[in-house]
Amino acid sequence: MIRAALRGLTTRGRSFLAAAAAATVSAFALGERELLQVAGLLAALPILAVIAVARTRYRLSCTRAVHPGRIQAGNPASVALRLENLSRVPTGVLLLEEQLPPALGEPPRFVLDRLASRQWSSVEYPIRVDVRGRYEIGPLTVRLTDPFGLCELTRSFTRTERIIVTPQVTPLASIPLEGDQSGMSPNQPRSTVARGEDAASTREYRVGDDLRRVHWKSTARTGELMVRREEQPRESLGTVLVDTRFSAHRGTGPTSSLEWAISSAASITCHLLRAGFDLHLVTDAGVDAELRPESGENIALGILAEAEASRIQSLGMALDRLQHERDQLLVAVVGLLTPEECARLAAARTGGTSIAVLIDSTAWASLPGAAKSDAERRYQENVARLAAAGWKVLPARPGARISSLWTLAGTAGGGAALAGGGPEAPEGHGAPNGQWASNGSGVPR
Structure with missing residues (x-):
C-alpha cells in the first residue's frame, strides 16, 4: 500500500521532494547546515502524507439506481449513487468519478464532503443515449487525498450496473386486423374464425399436442387434424419479421434505415402484445422467439435492443421460419428485396391480415440519377408484387412515421399500397395528404 501511495504523489508532492x-x-x-533542516521539513511533509493516505481504512458501500428502469433511445435518464461510510472513523473529502462508456457521455466527477461514521450521502447525474444497445455503468472510483494535496490514492469499487437501451417505441392506433376469408368482425381475434359451432373451442393440431385432445368431429368436417382449446378458447396469433441484413439497409448511426426498421418493429410488436397477440418474432440473424402478452414485451425489446446488422445475404432462412397457420397475422418489416425474395414473401401470405412495411433503403443513400431511377423502378416492382398477392404494403421513406403508416394500414383493403410513405414523407414522394392510391393492380399511381 505504501508503494501505491508513493506512486500517487501529486505534482505538488513531487515538487516538495525535489525541493x-x-x-x-x-x-x-555551500556548507550551510541549516539548509538540511529545511530539506528535512520539505521531505517530511509528502512522506507523512503518503503514510496517512496509505493507512486510510475507509469502509464504504456504494449502491446505484437507474431511473427509469427501461430506457428508450433518445430519451434522458438519471443515475443515482448512494455512498455510505461503514467504518468507525469519519472520511475526509472524497473525489468520486463514475466510469461510463463513450456512448453515455463524459465520466461525471463529484466532490463529496466529509462523511461521519454510518453516514451516507447521494449524488445524481443525467445520461442520454441516442443509440440502443447494452451498456455497463461503473465501477465508481474514489480518490483519497491528504489535506495538503500532496498524495492522491485511487480506489475502485467492483460493482457495475448493466443497462439496456431499447429502441424507440411509438404508440400505435388500433386498426382492424381481420382475416380476409374468415368473415369475422374487425375486433375478433384471428384464430376464432367462424367455421361452425366448434370453431371457438378448436384449433389446428401442432406438433407436440396431446392426441387425446383431438376433436374428431371438427377434424372430419375440415379435413385437417383439430384439437380442443382447453386453456385459451380464443387465440390471437401473429408473426413479426424483421430484416436486419446489412445489405438491405443504408445510412449510418441513429438515422439509418436499419434503426428505423428496428424502432418500427419494436413499436408494432409492443402494440400487438398489448392487444393480446401471441407472437413469433423472427429475424434473418436466426432469432425465432415466442412472445406472450404477459411477458413478451421485455423479451422483444431486449432482443431488438441488441440486434446488429447481420452479414447474411439472403432473407431465405427468415422466410422459412414464418408460421403458416390459416388465419394468423403477418407483419414484415423489410429492406431491399431481390425479385426472388419478394416472390417468396408474397407467397408467405396466409388468410389473415398481412402487412409489409417495405423500406425504400436507397432513399437513405445519395445515388446518382441513373442508379436512383433504377432503384426506384425495382422498388415499385416489389410494391406491386406484394400488393397483387394481397399484402397491405406500407412504403417507408426517410421522414415517414410508423404511427401514420400503421393508421393508414387500417383504412385500405388487402392489396392496397400507400404511395410514398405517409404524410411525413419528403416532398416528391407519395400521394397528396398521404392518401391511398393504386391503379387497380396495387401499383401506386
Whole structure:
C-alpha cells in the first residue's frame, strides 16, 4: 500500500521532494547546515502524507439506481449513487468519478464532503443515449487525498450496473386486423374464425399436442387434424419479421434505415402484445422467439435492443421460419428485396391480415440519377408484387412515421399500397395528404 501511495504523489508532492533534494545538495555544496533542516521539513511533509493516505481504512458501500428502469433511445435518464461510510472513523473529502462508456457521455466527477461514521450521502447525474444497445455503468472510483494535496490514492469499487437501451417505441392506433376469408368482425381475434359451432373451442393440431385432445368431429368436417382449446378458447396469433441484413439497409448511426426498421418493429410488436397477440418474432440473424402478452414485451425489446446488422445475404432462412397457420397475422418489416425474395414473401401470405412495411433503403443513400431511377423502378416492382398477392404494403421513406403508416394500414383493403410513405414523407414522394392510391393492380399511381 505504501508503494501505491508513493506512486500517487501529486505534482505538488513531487515538487516538495525535489525541493528537499535541491536543499540537501545546496547544504553540502555551500556548507550551510541549516539548509538540511529545511530539506528535512520539505521531505517530511509528502512522506507523512503518503503514510496517512496509505493507512486510510475507509469502509464504504456504494449502491446505484437507474431511473427509469427501461430506457428508450433518445430519451434522458438519471443515475443515482448512494455512498455510505461503514467504518468507525469519519472520511475526509472524497473525489468520486463514475466510469461510463463513450456512448453515455463524459465520466461525471463529484466532490463529496466529509462523511461521519454510518453516514451516507447521494449524488445524481443525467445520461442520454441516442443509440440502443447494452451498456455497463461503473465501477465508481474514489480518490483519497491528504489535506495538503500532496498524495492522491485511487480506489475502485467492483460493482457495475448493466443497462439496456431499447429502441424507440411509438404508440400505435388500433386498426382492424381481420382475416380476409374468415368473415369475422374487425375486433375478433384471428384464430376464432367462424367455421361452425366448434370453431371457438378448436384449433389446428401442432406438433407436440396431446392426441387425446383431438376433436374428431371438427377434424372430419375440415379435413385437417383439430384439437380442443382447453386453456385459451380464443387465440390471437401473429408473426413479426424483421430484416436486419446489412445489405438491405443504408445510412449510418441513429438515422439509418436499419434503426428505423428496428424502432418500427419494436413499436408494432409492443402494440400487438398489448392487444393480446401471441407472437413469433423472427429475424434473418436466426432469432425465432415466442412472445406472450404477459411477458413478451421485455423479451422483444431486449432482443431488438441488441440486434446488429447481420452479414447474411439472403432473407431465405427468415422466410422459412414464418408460421403458416390459416388465419394468423403477418407483419414484415423489410429492406431491399431481390425479385426472388419478394416472390417468396408474397407467397408467405396466409388468410389473415398481412402487412409489409417495405423500406425504400436507397432513399437513405445519395445515388446518382441513373442508379436512383433504377432503384426506384425495382422498388415499385416489389410494391406491386406484394400488393397483387394481397399484402397491405406500407412504403417507408426517410421522414415517414410508423404511427401514420400503421393508421393508414387500417383504412385500405388487402392489396392496397400507400404511395410514398405517409404524410411525413419528403416532398416528391407519395400521394397528396398521404392518401391511398393504386391503379387497380396495387401499383401506386
